[in-house]
Amino acid sequence: MYEAISMNFLLEVSYGSYTSPFKLGAFILIFFIWLALINWINHDARSVQTKEAMWTGLFAAAGLIGLFLWIALPVFVVGFLIYLLATGTVALSYIIHRNSRVSDHEKVLTINHIKNIFSNEEKSLRKSSRGFTFVTANGNPIDIPEPKTKESFGYGPTCSLMDDALYRRANIVTLIPGSEDTYKTTFIIDGVAHERAEYAAEDVNFMLYFLKQLADLDVNEHRKPQKGKFTTRKNRDKTDWELFTAGSTAGEQIKIVKQEESQKMTFEDLGFSEEQIPPLKELKPLKHGLFLVAGPKGSGVTTALYTMVRNHDPFLNSIVTLEKRPADTLDSVTQNIYKPNNPEGKSYGMQLQTLLRYGPDIVAVGDCSDPETAKIAATNSSSKLIYVSIEAANTVDAVAKWSQMVGDKKLALKNLVGVVSTRLFRNLCHECREAYEPNPETLRKLNIKDEIEFLYRPGEVQYTRFGKPVECEHCQGTGYYGRLGVLESIVLKKEAREQLIAAGDQREMLSILRRNGLVMLHEQAMKKVIQGELAINEVIRELKVSAPKKK
Numbered sequence: 001m002y003e004a005i006s007m008n009f010l011l012e013v014s015y016g017s018y019t020s021p022f023k024l025g026a027f028i029l030i031f032f033i034w035l036a037l038i039n040w041i042n043h044d045a046r047s048v049q050t051k052e053a054m055w056t057g058l059f060a061a062a063g064l065i066g067l068f069l070w071i072a073l074p075v076f077v078v079g080f081l082i083y084l085l086a087t088g089t090v091a092l093s094y095i096i097h098r099n100s101r102v103s104d105h106e107k108v109l110t111i112n113h114i115k116n117i118f119s120n121e122e123k124s125l126r127k128s129s130r131g132f133t134f135v136t137a138n139g140n141p142i143d144i145p146e147p148k149t150k151e152s153f154g155y156g157p158t159c160s161l162m163d164d165a166l167y168r169r170a171n172i173v174t175l176i177p178g179s180e181d182t183y184k185t186t187f188i189i190d191g192v193a194h195e196r197a198e199y200a201a202e203d204v205n206f207m208l209y210f211l212k213q214l215a216d217l218d219v220n221e222h223r224k225p226q227k228g229k230f231t232t233r234k235n236r237d238k239t240d241w242e243l244f245t246a247g248s249t250a251g252e253q254i255k256i257v258k259q260e261e262s263q264k265m266t267f268e269d270l271g272f273s274e275e276q277i278p279p280l281k282e283l284k285p286l287k288h289g290l291f292l293v294a295g296p297k298g299s300g301v302t303t304a305l306y307t308m309v310r311n312h313d314p315f316l317n318s319i320v321t322l323e324k325r326p327a328d329t330l331d332s333v334t335q336n337i338y339k340p341n342n343p344e345g346k347s348y349g350m351q352l353q354t355l356l357r358y359g360p361d362i363v364a365v366g367d368c369s370d371p372e373t374a375k376i377a378a379t380n381s382s383s384k385l386i387y388v389s390i391e392a393a394n395t396v397d398a399v400a401k402w403s404q405m406v407g408d409k410k411l412a413l414k415n416l417v418g419v420v421s422t423r424l425f426r427n428l429c430h431e432c433r434e435a436y437e438p439n440p441e442t443l444r445k446l447n448i449k450d451e452i453e454f455l456y457r458p459g460e461v462q463y464t465r466f467g468k469p470v471e472c473e474h475c476q477g478t479g480y481y482g483r484l485g486v487l488e489s490i491v492l493k494k495e496a497r498e499q500l501i502a503a504g505d506q507r508e509m510l511s512i513l514r515r516n517g518l519v520m521l522h523e524q525a526m527k528k529v530i531q532g533e534l535a536i537n538e539v540i541r542e543l544k545v546s547a548p549k550k551k
């Protein structure tokens with residue numbers, strides 16, 4: 001009974017009466033909230049580039065009608081509910097509409113948005129830095145960006161990407177547009193591509209914005225290729241990176257390349273075996289001749305070329321290089337970098353000709369791939385020592401290609417003092433490699449005559465009692481750690497050169513080279529397989545040695 005009476009009482013009080021100070025206050029408050037919302041919709045509609053006049057008008061009209069009905073209706077609560085329904089419907093439709101036009105970070109009234117309002121954003125950004133400091137190419141460390149800025153949206157994902165890249169020892173990181181607004185992430189680790197978790201295209205756009213500013217690139221240039229540098233610092237480790245961005249039809253691409261610290265490689269470091277080194281060291285006092293350094297792309301040819309050059313004393317000889325893509329700096333050596341778009345319109349060969357006029361003792365020519373340069377190098381090798389690097393599969397391929405490039409077999413080979421050709425293989429991780437008993441048939445087919453009891457292969461993933469995979473901490477579960485060079489080498493005497501010039505085809509050339517002491521790639525690689533440094537399957541695959549059939 002009592003309840004019914006009190007309800008009646010309330011209804012009676014609210015009946016057509018707006019004089020209650022509480023109700024008046026509520027009414028005025030709602031009115032001002034409505035005005036503020038009109039203002040917000042007007043500004044927001046402009047910033048998300050939708051019809052501002054229409055949405056502002058709709059919301060204002062809904063509010064006006066609602067307010068009018070509220071006053072006109074006799075029951076205060078009912079009037080209020082009608083007002084809420086009118087303005088709420090329009091406001092909600094607007095929010096759904098505007099959220100569909102913006103990126104996730106800019107959506108309002110979503111769970112993330114509400115969470116963000118209550119969380120301490122600065123603190124969470126600091127956490128997402130994972131202890132990273134980014135340093136610009138000019139050496140200026142940059143602060144953690146202000147929360148809710150484009151930089152801050154790119155900062156978190158960039159930190160997590162670089163953290164993962166460093167942990168996994170990636171040398172190259174690429175982000176390439178894939179399907180459905182995602183980016184494919186690839187790490188090159190020890191020369192092999194590994195796919196990593198995809199990134200949302202939206203995150204990548206913010207990463208691009210952050211990275212471009214960091215590397216001093218034009219943030220508004222999305223099409224033309226751009227190149228810059230930056231540095232990451234974490235704990236005491238400092239790593240330099242090169243950033244490449246370029247547009248494609250599918251979107252902008254990112255490539256981040258680790259800048260390796262300069263490595264002064266000795267013949268031993270490079271991967272030459274004990275018996276290969278003495279003949280190469282004997283080239284030290286040589287004053288003229290032509291030496292080929294060969295290998296496929298990415299097989300360490302430039303490093304091998306540098307090691308050959310370092311064999312000579314730069315204080316006793318004037319050494320110069322001509323290179324398209326220098327990999328490192330050489331102490332006391334004048335390195336010349338060829339620019340294809342040079343103002344004089346000089347070709348690679350013309351620049352070599354110019355360099356030769358300055359009278360150097362030793363010249364190293366990187367990436368020789370055209371007949372003009374090859375011919376100039378061959379011609380000048382009678383009076384100077386010239387090292388030339390070319391792309392070739394192995395020594396015999398290099399000799400054949402070189403003859404063809406020069407266009408005159410006699411000119412090409414008459415001063416040829418030697419050839420080195422290189423390959424890089426992934427080094428088995430010593431921490432997790434597994435010994436196994438090889439199939440005798442495999443050994444027989446690969447011509448391994450030694451009595452071998454076991455070989456090594458990459459370790460398999462271990463599991464905890466609970467079935468959780470455990471990564472080897474040394475190699476992060478790849479089974480390999482770093483790369484190992486495998487090289488062919490030969491130093492030629494006059495007689496061998498004459499035989500080569502007279503040789504008919506590659507088969508004949510190969511037998512001449514073998515007779516003169518060429519140790520072949522697969523023989524060298526097999527030695528390292530037996531030592532437990534390389535996996536036999538990788539060697540078979542890379543060198544296309546006759547692979548044994550599986551039984």
Ligand SMILES: [Zn+2]
Nearest residue numbers: 429432472475
């Ligand atoms: Zn391992």
